[in-house]
Amino acid sequence: MSTQEQAQEGVSIDAQKEKLISYCAERHLEVVEVIVDDGISGGKYLSQRPGGQRLIELVSTKKVTHVLAAKLDRLFRNSADALWTIEGWDNKGITTHLLDVNGMGLDTSNPFGKMMLTMMAGFAQLERSLIKERTKTAMQHKKSTKRKYCREVYGFDINESGDMVANEQEQATITLIKRLRESGESLRAIASKLTELGIRTKRGGTDWIHTTVNSILKNSIHANVAS
Template sequence: MAKGFSNKAAIYIRVSTSEQVTEGVSLDAQLAKLTTYCQQAGLEVVAVIRDEGVSAGKLLIQREGGAKLLEMIHRKEVTHVVALKLDRLFRNAGDALSTIDRWDGGGVTTHLIDFMGGQTLDTRSPMGRMMLGIAATFAQFERDLCGQRTKDALRHKKQNRQAYSPTPLGYVRDGSNLVANATEQAIITVIKSLRLAGKSLRAIATELTQRGLKTKRGGSWYASTIKAILSNDLHYSPG
């Protein structure tokens, strides 16, 4: 099917759990904007696909609505995909560029209506595809910055014994601060001693279980649990 042969469009809207009450991002707000755009662009909306409470960390195929959208594209039921922003559809820049390139090759146009300050963009022209590539790169850059800010904030909390989630073994919460718990600190001492003695993570987990010692939540010990404890800079500094 040649690109642009059909004007049948699928509107895709997504919101994460934390965004559901955010003004301008809610599903209803997205749908209103996208419907108006389709009317003005002469696109026939044949499907409105929703992913509610779904993180951008998931690929389209991993989302219920996203999988439905991909199936419609595969069956040639739509030749236009309309979304608010790049991050509504895709997990990261690489995912966006590879998916859109594949859609372009199959005659499917991607439309973004809130692009870099409220401009609209579609991939029917070389300029549109170039601008999309630039936007994808900047979107990934912003996500990376956000991730780094989160890591820095967590490191600051740890260094200043401020509470964070989940509360690590060895500490209890006292308001916004972490206070050492003697019983749990003793378990950490045992773990560090066994590790320094050359025990493997799995062997340490087994020994703690045999000793009848409990995890933070009273569950079973696993090698991954021991690794997380030793990796927490509140507990352990390799040297």
């Protein structure tokens, strides 16, 4: 048995471990290893997480026959990932258990459990999509009202109230970037020009790269900066 889970809001990792271990004891499952991916996004594939890599290793070497997790959306990136991975585990004789399903446990050892998991995977994907859309909308609103929406934005400073205030020197650089681009200069050529002029980046350096120039040109918050 192996577990793979991050801390949920209001629930400590220790509490989750205790719940998972108790579940195993009730079903006479031996705990092989407890894996914690603390601070790692559930939006990443298992292979992209340290704990997930360890879980894959345990499964591929057939050291476990059951995989437990507190919630589906903390174990898999999306519905397709969940269904594809769990089907692969089923083919290897590995049962997947989810503990937090409206206060009940669920496993894939029976047709009902598999059906419920398929439905849950779809709803989990819907929830992620809705959260992403709400986040995008909130960011766009902050941009339009010149409120801080990330750590730093070239062309602006943040005052004590969290408002974005135009940095005149950086705004002038944005105007220069736009004019060079409109004249046909490549992103790399613009970056080289800024470096030659000794213009400072947002972090205080003078070495510009084309990706920084591109991000400035694509940021909608600079749409009204004169060119």
